[in-house]
Each structure stands twice: as structure tokens, then as C-alpha cells.
Amino acid sequence: MQTKLFKLLPLMAAVTLAACSKPEEKKAAPAADAAKPAAAAAGDSIVVKIGSGAPKSGEIAHLGKDNENGAQLAVNEINAKGDLKIGGKKVTLELVGEDDAGDPKQGPVVAQKLVDAGAVAVVGHLNSGVSIPANKVYADAGMVQVSPSSTNPDYTLKGNKTPKGSVSSYRVVATDAKQGPSVAKFIMEKGAKNVVVLDDATQYGKGLADQVEKTLKDGKVNVVAREAATDKTTDFKAILTKVKAMNPDYIFWGGMDATAAPLVKQMKELGLKATLASADGACTEKLIELAGDAAEGVICSVAGFPLEKMAKGKEFVANYEKAFSGQKVQIYSPFAYDAVYAIVDAMKKADSADREAIAAAMPKVSIDGLIGKIEFEPTGDIKGGAITIYNIGAKKLNVATIIQ
Numbered sequence: 001m002q003t004k005l006f007k008l009l010p011l012m013a014a015v016t017l018a019a020c021s022k023p024e025e026k027k028a029a030p031a032a033d034a035a036k037p038a039a040a041a042a043g044d045s046i047v048v049k050i051g052s053g054a055p056k057s058g059e060i061a062h063l064g065k066d067n068e069n070g071a072q073l074a075v076n077e078i079n080a081k082g083d084l085k086i087g088g089k090k091v092t093l094e095l096v097g098e099d100d101a102g103d104p105k106q107g108p109v110v111a112q113k114l115v116d117a118g119a120v121a122v123v124g125h126l127n128s129g130v131s132i133p134a135n136k137v138y139a140d141a142g143m144v145q146v147s148p149s150s151t152n153p154d155y156t157l158k159g160n161k162t163p164k165g166s167v168s169s170y171r172v173v174a175t176d177a178k179q180g181p182s183v184a185k186f187i188m189e190k191g192a193k194n195v196v197v198l199d200d201a202t203q204y205g206k207g208l209a210d211q212v213e214k215t216l217k218d219g220k221v222n223v224v225a226r227e228a229a230t231d232k233t234t235d236f237k238a239i240l241t242k243v244k245a246m247n248p249d250y251i252f253w254g255g256m257d258a259t260a261a262p263l264v265k266q267m268k269e270l271g272l273k274a275t276l277a278s279a280d281g282a283c284t285e286k287l288i289e290l291a292g293d294a295a296e297g298v299i300c301s302v303a304g305f306p307l308e309k310m311a312k313g314k315e316f317v318a319n320y321e322k323a324f325s326g327q328k329v330q331i332y333s334p335f336a337y338d339a340v341y342a343i344v345d346a347m348k349k350a351d352s353a354d355r356e357a358i359a360a361a362m363p364k365v366s367i368d369g370l371i372g373k374i375e376f377e378p379t380g381d382i383k384g385g386a387i388t389i390y391n392i393g394a395k396k397l398n399v400a401t402i403i404q
Contacts, residue, residue, distance in 0.1 A: 045090040048353045050075065050343060051114035052095055052336075053124030053134065055102035059258035062286055062330055064126050067148055068097050069324050070333030071123045073316075074340035076323065084344065086353055093344075100130050102231075104203070107134035115141040120347075120355050123339045126332070128152030129203040131169070136160045139168035142355040144362055146342055147171040148335035151179055151280065151303050152207045156380040166359035167380045172335045172342065172371065173303040174385030176204075179279055180211025182387040182403045183252070183301045184219070187277050190299075192250045194222045196243045196274070198263075199254035200231040208279050209254035224248055231255060234262045240270050248274045256281040260298075261290030268294045275299060284330055288395055298392040299400070302331060306388045306399050310334060310370050338369035 052071045054064030075093045078084055084091040096117050100110040107125060111134040114122055122138055122145045125131040131150040138145045139160035147155065150171055159169030187195070195216055199209035206228070216223050224246040227239050240263075243251070251267065251274045253260050260282035267276060276298045283300035291298075307313040307329060316337070320329050343358065345365045350357035367374050375383045387403040 043089075045092060046086070046353070047092050047094055048086075048347070049094045049096050049117060049119045050340060051117065051119030051122035051124065052097040053100050053107075053110045053114060053122055053130070054097070054126045055130075056097070056099040058101050058103075060102050060126070060256050063149075063256075063284070063332070064099070064102065065327070066330035066333045067124070067126050067336040068095075069320065069327065070148065070336030071095055071340050072097075073320060073323055073333070074337040077319075078340070078344060084348075086347060087351055091347075091353070093340075100125055100127075100134075102127050102130060104129045104133050106130065107132070108137050110134065111137035111145075114138075115143065119143070120353050121146065121343045121358055123148060123336050123343070125150060127202070127204055128155055128207065131155050132158070132203060135169050142166075142168075142359060144168050144170055144343065144346070144355075144359045146339040147173070148339045149173055149280070149303075149332040150204075151176045152203050153177045154203070154207070159380055162356055162359050164356045164360065166356065167362065167378070168359060170342070170362060170376060170380040172339050172369075172374060172382050173332070174387055175303070175381060176208045176211050176279075178385060178403075179301055179303050179387050180208050181215040182389065183277055183279055183299070184212045184215035184221075186301075186389050186401065187250050187252075187275075187299065188216070188219050188221055192216070192221055194224045194246065194248045195250045195252060196225045196227070196246065196248040197223055197252045197254075198227050198229060198239065200233065200256070200259055201228045202231050202255070204281060205231065205254035205256075207254075209252065212252050212254070229255075229259070231259060233259055236263045236266050237270065240266055240272060244270060244272055248272075250275050250277050252276075253278045253282060257284045257287040257290065261287055261295070264291050264298060265294040279303075280331060283390055283397065285328065285397070286330065288392060288397075295392050296395075300390050300392070300397075302388045302390065303385065304332075304335060304371055304388065305386050305402065306390075307334060308399075309388075309402070310372070312370055316370055334370050338367075338371050338374055341367055341369055342374055
């Protein structure tokens with residue numbers, strides 16, 4: 001009896017906190033009945049919290065806010081329909097957002113905050129370097145973490161299990177094991193012969209650059225230099241001056257748009273003829289805004305289908321811009337939106353808002369999401385997963401090819 005009660009404590013906290021933050025809701029469940037919160041709720045409804053971990057401060061706050069907006073849009077939509085029921089009780093979802101600043105050290109801190117807040121599952125984080133260290137905290141709490149944008153393969157391959165043995169790390173995007181080779185093969189097809197590979201020394205940037213370098217070398221392309229900066233570097237002139245003499249035809253950057261912009265601007269200023277290639281961290285409208293004319297010709301990738309190829313992409317954009325006035329979709333908000341629906345599908349299949357019950361049901365998730373069919377491999381990776389390659393021209397991202 002004591003053991004059973006101990007295992008129910010996280011759920012009891014979630015129901016109690018939800019009741020405190022929503023005084024208009026009916027009374028929370030008696031503690032002893034908290035194993036099935038919906039069934040145990042004293043009234044006809046319960047509040048279930050879903051966490052969101054993303055950078056909402058710093059240079060990539062626009063990307064973090066985009067992810068949170070996508071999750072919030074799904075929560076708003078589900079609540080507006082009003083037909084989500086668990087154990088016969090009507091469920092109102094509440095999104096609890098925390099700012100991880102894109103800092104790996106903040107990953108476990110934010111994760112613990114979301115656990116303590118009573119979230120039953122988490123959409124996040126944006127960065128692989130944050131998702132990976134945060135995962136153990138979520139796993140220890142019996143929770144699933146569904147990242148809309150972390151692409152480092154280690155996030156799932158080295159993910160932690162919950163106390164009851166369920167996978168805790170999921171994602172709804174393809175991994176860099178597919179994204180890196182796809183970008184590398186694309187520039188090879190475009191005639192790459194001598195390539196410089198740079199990264200920002202993060203788990204995302206370095207991991208991606210490793211995949212690109214390996215594919216290029218396997219393809220007999222000459223990787224003339226491999227250099228590393230940091231995710232805070234804005235002055236690349238020393239590196240670029242060094243590599244200019246190598247006359248590369250492409251420079252690959254494993255990093256985010258905030259650093260890709262000064263990199264490509266300085267490439268032009270120093271007279272390098274090389275084309276900048278990068279991946280999803282830099283494949284944004286923000287890059288075009290920051291780099292201006294220097295962004296013309298940049299090649300980059302996104303780990304998923306383009307928004308315009310999604311069946312309800314236009315509807316999503318309209319709803320997004322109506323809900324978040326003055327903001328535009330960046331990259332992965334559609335994926336964060338679907339991550340909420342994946343968690344809710346698991347909740348429905350479990351007929352429970354218990355953390356471990358949700359984790360146990362995640363392998364059974366099967367939904368036709370905004371981004372396409374969502375089902376998971378035993379590792380927690382999405383089945384399939386497309387890569388879209390873009391080139392920047394006329395100050396916009398243009399689809400060059402889609403790799404499935």
C-alpha cells in the first residue's frame with residue numbers, strides 16, 4: 001500500500017497544482033484515488049499540465065518561442081473542441097512554459113521545474129545540447145520528453161528509461177544521421193570538391209558536422225579543413241582568413257542562424273567565393289533578416305517536410321498569426337504542435353494522465369499529424385522522417401529538393 005502511494009505522488013501533485021491554479025475548476029481528486037486522475041477527480045473535469053522547454057531568452061529566443069507557440073496552439077485547439085476525456089472526465093490542458101536559454105546547464109534545471117510543476121509530459125527541448133542532459137530528470141520522474149527539433153542521434157540512442165522501463169525520449173523530426181548526409185550529398189551533386197567543415201562545438205553543431213564530414217570523405221570529397229568556433233562566436237575572420245587560401249567551394253556550418261549570419265557576411269567581406277551550406281539551425285527567415293544580401297545562395301536543410309507541403313500548412317499559418325499577432329512561423333512550431341497531439345494520443349490510449357501510463361502508451365501512438373504520419377520506432381525516433389533542402393534566393397527560402 002505504501003509503495004503504491006509513493007508511485008502515485010507525481011500525479012497527485014499534478015492534480016493538486018492544477019486545482020490550485022484553476023480555482024474555477026472543480027475540486028481535485030482525493031489523494032488515495034490519484035492513480036487514475038480523470039476517474040478520481042471529484043468533479044466532472046480535471047486539468048492536465050503539459051510542459052514546454054525552450055529558449056525564450058538569448059539570440060535564438062525566436063526559435064524557442066516558435067516552438068512554444070506551436071505547442072500552445074495545439075493546447076488552445078484541443079481545449080476549444082472540449083471533447084478530450086480521460087476516464088470519463090473532461091480534460092482541460094494547460095501548457096507550462098519554461099525558458100532554458102538554449103543552455104545545456106539549464107536543461108536539468110528547467111526539467112526539474114517542469115517536474116515539480118506537475119507536468120505529465122514535456123514538449124522540448126529545442127536544442128539537442130539541452131534535450132540530452134534534461135532527459136535523465138524527466139526519465140527519473142517517469143515522464144516522456146517529445147522534442148520537436150532536437151536532431152542529434154544520441155538524444156534517443158542514449159536516452160534514459162523511466163523507472164518502469166519505458167522509453168522517455170521521443171522526437172518528431174528526422175535525425176542528423178539522415179540530415180547531415182542529405183546536405184553533404186546535395187552539395188556533392190552540385191559539384192563540391194573542396195569543403196571546409198566548421199561547427200559551433202555544441203552537441204548539435206559538432207554532431208551534425210561529423211555526419212557531413214564523414215559523408216563527404218566517403219564520397220571522396222576533399223575536406224580541406226575542419227575547424228570549431230563556439231555558439232557565441234560572431235567574429236569568424238581569423239578562421240576565414242586561414243581557410244581562404246585553401247580556396248574551398250563550400251563551407252559547411254554546424255550551428256544556428258544567429259552565428260551563421262555573421263559568418264556568411266564575413267565570408268563575403270573577405271572575398272571568399274565559397275557557398276555557405278548549413279542545416280536546420282540556420283535555415284530560417286531570421287538568417288535572411290540578419291545576413292541581408294549575404295544570405296543569397298546559402299544552402300540549408302530542415303528535418304521535415306516544408307510547411308507548404310503539409311496538408312493543412314496554410315491553415316496552420318493563418319491560425320498561428322491570428323493567435324500570436326506580429327509573429328511568423330520560424331521552423332519547428334508545426335512539429336511542436338504535433339508533439340502535443342502525440343502526447344494526447346498516448347493519454348487517450350492509456351485512458352490516464354499518469355506519467356508512466358503515458359510513457360507506456362507512447363509506442364502505440366499513431367496519428368495523422370500536421371507534419372504527416374506520426375508513429376515511433378522502438379528507440380523513440382519518428383518513423384520515416386523527411387529532409388528538405390532549401391536554397392536562399394530573392395530573400396526567401398526556396399525548396400530545392402525533398403529527401404524521404
